[in-house]
Amino acid sequence: MNKLTLIVLLLFGLGITSNSKKVIARQGQVSFFSYTSVENIKAENNQVLSIIDLEEGTIAVDMLMNAFVFEKALMREHFNESYIETDIYPKATFNGRIEGFDAQQQGTQVKIIKGAFTMRGVTKDIEIKTxxxxNNGGYMLSGTFETFVKDYNINIPPLLAGNIAKSIEVNFKFEYQPYEN
Incomplete structure (x- = not known):
């Protein structure tokens, strides 16, 4: 009986240790902005999941593409049906590593995250200054990067080409809490 109790306590202790090395953001925020001479396009998504393995310095992000909210319903419809095709490609993902990250350092660090961003079935290596x-184990990541429509095989009809910017500014903010099963 003592051996069983010891094994249970060890497994429980290992579970706590491995969980404490990961943090999760269940409602991360991603927005994008596209400037054009005809009309600016802005959308926000608050249904973005991200996990950081503090020991390894790795990060994963999973984003539902149809969760972007636009000013106009027609913009949302075109985004989901014509450009991103969210019925075929429902998610975008990012998997990467935070270069030179020190999880124990209090305060602010500016680091480069290198990884693979996948959208519409196309994966591109990107680097993001973050x-x-x-703040005592509560982490917040934020940053901005630019991406190009052509890189993800997004087809813009020639008639609308002037209404869609060639590059899109993407902003993100994730607030992480300790990961618990």
Whole structure:
């Protein structure tokens, strides 16, 4: 009986240890902005999941593409049906590593995250300059990067080409809490 109790306690202790090395953001925020001479396009998505393995310095992001909210319903419809085709490609993902990340350092660090961003079935390697704030184990990541419509095989009809910018500014903010099963 003592051996069984010891094994249970060890497994429980290992579970706590492995969980404490990961943090999760269940409602991360991603927005994008596209400037054109005809009309600016802005959308926000608050249904973005992200996990960081603090020990390994790895990060994963999973985003539902049809969760973007636009000012106009027609913009949302075109985004989901014509450009991103969310019925075929429902998610975008990012898997990467935070270069030189020190999870124990309090305060703010500015780091480069290198990884693979996948959208519409196309994967591109990207690097993102990111601000990481550590406030007693509560982490916040934020940053901005630019991506290009052509890189993800998004087909823009020639008639609408002037209404859609060639590059899109993407902003993100994730607030992480300790991961618990």
């Amino acid at each position: 601000k990481i704030e550590n």
